Amino acid sequence: NAGVMQNPRHLVRRRGQEARLRCSPMKGHSHVYWYRQLPEEGLKFMVYLQKENIIDESGMPKERFSAEFPKEGPSILRIQQVVRGDSAAYFCASSPPGHPGEQFFGPGTRLTVL
Amino acid sequence: DQQVKQNSPSLSVQEGRISILNCDYTNSMFDYFLWYKKYPAEGPTFLISISSIKDKNEDGRFTVFLNKSAKHLSLHIVPSQPGDSAVYFCAASGWAGGTSYGKLTFGQGTILTVHP
Numbered sequence: 001n002a003g004v005m006q007n008p009r010h011l012v013r014r015r016g017q018e019a020r021l022r023c024s025p026m027k028g029h030s031h032v033y034w035y036r037q038l039p040e041e042g043l044k045f046m047v048y049l050q051k052e053n054i055i056d057e058s059g060m061p062k063e064r065f066s067a068e069f070p071k072e073g074p075s076i077l078r079i080q081q082v083v084r085g086d087s088a089a090y091f092c093a094s095s096p097p098g099h100p101g102e103q104f105f106g107p108g109t110r111l112t113v114l
Numbered sequence: 115d116q117q118v119k120q121n122s123p124s125l126s127v128q129e130g131r132i133s134i135l136n137c138d139y140t141n142s143m144f145d146y147f148l149w150y151k152k153y154p155a156e157g158p159t160f161l162i163s164i165s166s167i168k169d170k171n172e173d174g175r176f177t178v179f180l181n182k183s184a185k186h187l188s189l190h191i192v193p194s195q196p197g198d199s200a201v202y203f204c205a206a207s208g209w210a211g212g213t214s215y216g217k218l219t220f221g222q223g224t225i226l227t228v229h230p
Contacts, residue, residue, distance in 0.1 A: 033217075035218075041222060043203065055216060059217070101207045102163070103216075105158045107157045108156070
């Protein structure tokens with residue numbers, strides 16, 4: 001039973017470029033969450049999605065960031081026009097239906113903006 | 115606004131002894147609490163959880179205690195092993211301020227080092 005998959009594991013972008021981070025949840029899990037960890041800090045919630053729906057985006061920056069979880073395929077976190085402050089580890093988690101608190105995390109994508 | 119706090123950045127214990135990691139929270143709407151362990155360059159790994167209807171939950175060497183009146187929880191690891199060396203995060207969720215149970219609020223983490 002594969003765990004949460006994230007790719008790429010490392011992503012380097014120059015300022016102004018776009019970053020796309022992908023997350024495939026565990027089998028049977030229909031809820032996906034994205035978190036960001038800045039250096040020396042804890043994880044900060046960004047967004048909670050179910051298939052084709054955004055449930056809670058209270059942690060998403062208002063500009064440049066978007067997330068989707070389509071009917072088919074992985075969840076995508078998209079960051080447009082990246083800036084150096086976007087450099088962080090981005091973690092995806094998934095949970096089974098009816099248990100949003102039981103989140104299992106992927107290995108993360110480390111984004112570096114040059 | 116740090117709603118979940120781990121006030122000890124690091125903890126060092128001897129192998130075989132007890133490790134006690136502490137966590138405080140400020141939002142009384144939190145009613146579900148979790149502990150995660152994290153190694154460098156990996157995602158957090160779920161360890162143990164507790165709901166607010168309980169004050170203790172045990173799983174092998176790991177026990178979580180919840181004191182709702184003090185808004186405090188702790189993770190006990192007995193006996194501690196060198197492989198337990200990692201960063202430990204506590205997290206909380208609930209219908210806090212209108213947001214969903216899916217939103218976990220994490221503490222800053224405590225680095226545990228277990229010496230052989």
